[in-house]
Amino acid sequence: MDPFDSLLRDVRAEGAAFGRSVLSPSWALRFTDGAPLTLCVPLRGEGWIVHPESDKPLLVRVGEAVVVRGPEPFVFSAEPRSSFRPDELRDVSCGQSLVAQPPDTGPAEQTVLLAGAYHVRSQAPQRLLGVLPPVLVVPDEHDCSSLRDYLDFQLGGCRPGRQIVLDRLLDWLLVCTIRDWFDQPGAEAPRWYRALSDATVGPALRAMHDAPGEPWTLASLAARAGVSRTTLAKRFTELVGEPPLTYLTDWRMTLAADMLAETTETVAAVARRLGYADAFGFSAAFKRIHGVSPGKHRTLTRFPAPSGEPPPGQVPRQTSPAGGHDQPLTSPPRR
Template sequence: MDPLSQFLTGPRAQAAFALRVVMDPPFAIDVQDGAALTVIVAVSGQAWIAVEGAAPRSLGLGQAATVRGPAPYLVTDTPGRPPTVVIGAGQSCRTPAGEHLELTFSQGMRTWGNSPDGGTVLLIGTYQSTAAAGQLVTSALPTLAVFTEEEIDAGLLTLLERELTHPRLGQESALDRVLDLLLLHLVRVCVDRTESRVPSWAAGTRDPVVARALALLHQEPEAPWTVAELALRSHVSRATMAARFRTAVGQPPMAYLTTWRLALAADRLASSTATTAVIAEEVGYSNAFAFSTAFSRVYGVSPSGYRRSQGHDARPAAAVPGS
């Protein structure tokens, strides 16, 4: 199982926040919700998206964007406009002065904005979790990626808009699945772009030998892997495996395996009541002490501390390959 499939079948994909945003100028939304990943689709009008350290990007009709968190970003009608709305944790909505806007901006079921007939309509899907395996997946995306109308499957956008605007039985589950499919599509597009050929797990899937090795590591993270065993199972020499894996992924196979094991362990710690010893065994550590030492070194907190924080305060910047 590759990291993207792991992400979309894990607890991170459940009950993603989805909303139809309807705005008339002037508007400037300062999004500080700390979400791991947000997908934004423009179905009418135009908006600008700005993240720190980069020039604002325009989002026009039929285009989509992904924004990697947890850093804040701006959605505005024109670049440089000061914020008029601040979105905080739990999707709270206030003015910069702190005045609540939840009721003022409510425009019906899953619709929000400053006008019921605003000229700019955005469909927004937010993956709130900062789970480590999710960050491993989104490392294939830049902080801000914009996708053209030609790159997007129009059928997915139509389905997403229909689910948001026509509530029916099972709407939340349907929205989760549509967002998953849209995210899968956008990550694939980003990986396939020629300018995005950077070392990462995603780039590794372009090399058939490395792709085979990645599949083995993802399917059996608990196995006692060595570079020699990976090479044998992939039908190449040890030297070839080591060289091609490092070139494609940006780190040696065993270093990547450690990152993947600890990412899976972080997810298990945040989403289950299994003991540290059980989780250690599940991801390939011989004992809880060795696991705890490795986990603390990478995440800066013990496994029990990470579990208590539910992942909110223990995101390892250096633990995600290709980020």
């Protein structure tokens, strides 16, 4: 498993919105889900994405997919306008039908939009979402017309399991769209994403994501990559921006935050799963990175702080100095 797999593994569509919507010049859809990510795919026709953080409206045609980063509402419109009157907007959310079709409109004039909202609550995917632009449009370079026809067919029927089919296809489209965006020349992909293709750094990254609880040392990671410790430390820091063991601690603490929020495991159990022999060293590392103790983080995620107070983890990240020490970052679990 590589970091891209790890960060998107648990991201799932929560009800694909769909509709055969005729967008006249005085009419537009405003998506109000507040979702961190929304995927929009025109199956027929075209429209303009108007986002408050985007410099100008972006045209989306059949054969393209757009990912919109929230939680701000955005507009899908028939024309490239930056503002609309309230009576021109129809508020919608993913999971409801987006139908606005006059009786005298034929199929050839219809705009068919498929959209899915992704309410990402875990911290792991946030490492990826934070580097995405407000709106990204990716052309179809692989001729997915047959898939679009299949999606259109699914929209027109009421067969059992239709919603699951649409959700899973949207999940697949989301992953492919983000990956294709990062692969474009000039795209601001995360440094670790570029480093995955490196013969030295790639194996070390995959090893840490495959088994974050292993007692990795610089020597064992270098052996996995087939290079010396010095070579790995230098190359990893150059490409990723931080030393291997610093990256490992950060990834472990990201996983720990999600485990504490989503499970009932004790702090000691989470510590052991992530390669720590006891809860003390684990708690110190967790507080250094997230700004609160593991127990406090669990309380805050289950009982959020009042509006206006920063959520847990929103503190400047502290990292250990670069180095090439041949010692485990933490003590290995007791056998």
